[in-house]
Amino acid sequence: MKESLQQQTIDTEKRRSLYTLVVVVLGCAIIVSGFIQANAMNSGHFQEGLTKFFEYPGEIVIEAWQAGRDFPPLLIRFLPALIETLNIALVATLLGGLCAMIFAFLGANNLSVWPFLVPIARRMMDAMRAFPELILALFLIFVLGTSPVPAMIAVAFHTAGALGKQFSEVNENIDLNAIEGLQSCGANWFQRMKFGVIPQVLPNYLSYFMLRIEINVRASAILGFVGAGGIGTELRRTIGWGQGAGDETAALFLLLILTIFIIDQTSAHFRAKLIAAEKTDERD
16 A cells, blocks of 8 residues: 555656746747747847947946046935835825725725625735836826926836735734634734734735835836836936946936845835844743
8 A cells, every 4th residue: 555655756746847947948839939049039149249249238337437526426326216206105105005904904805894895805906906007107107297206106016916925914914812712812814914914914015015025116217218207217327328327327226225224224124123023022
């Protein structure tokens, strides 16, 4: 009996390995054939372009180095544009995060809100995630005009769907013992959520929220290319000028990198504090 089970396990593993190999080979074949087709449509210029891949980034670095003492003032000069981009990202993330929390509780099967709303909330989150920020921003700019407001609405709309999905999955992986204990003591639904759910999910909520701020800073910068303002508008100008604006482009990229680094470190700091506070409460 044991030998039969072992043989079945071996056969199953062999089949899985074979299926994996077939999928990998097919994937590689599709990638290679796609590259060959794309290269043929591009008249074989891929290899020629590949040799020039680092030319423009190299020019940016060289021009930034040549700027010397004039480079740090560029960082100060572009700070207002960075602040505008951060404002778009932060306001959009706050609004989207609030909507996401509502969707997360409505779309979680284990929290017993209103079961008939679970599929509705999930389909709404799917629809909101399906709209790329760029497409929605272009539509809103056409309707509302060129300003940071269309970018903020577009980013908030997408954020609500994306964060709502992540928050609802966090809700569905909580330990239900705390909720059951509170329910046995006569606690109502809001009390169960406040004392049984929120303390468990808050560290992960914060982590996803801060990660979303990083994503939305980049998205807000990209939306500047279509007239939403902020640092993206400056990047469109400096990149469009080409030669002679490499120092400005480098300053803009450096500001973005430093911003993402600060957000990441802030997220790690506050998440560690929340986890430490939660462990202290458990010991008490």
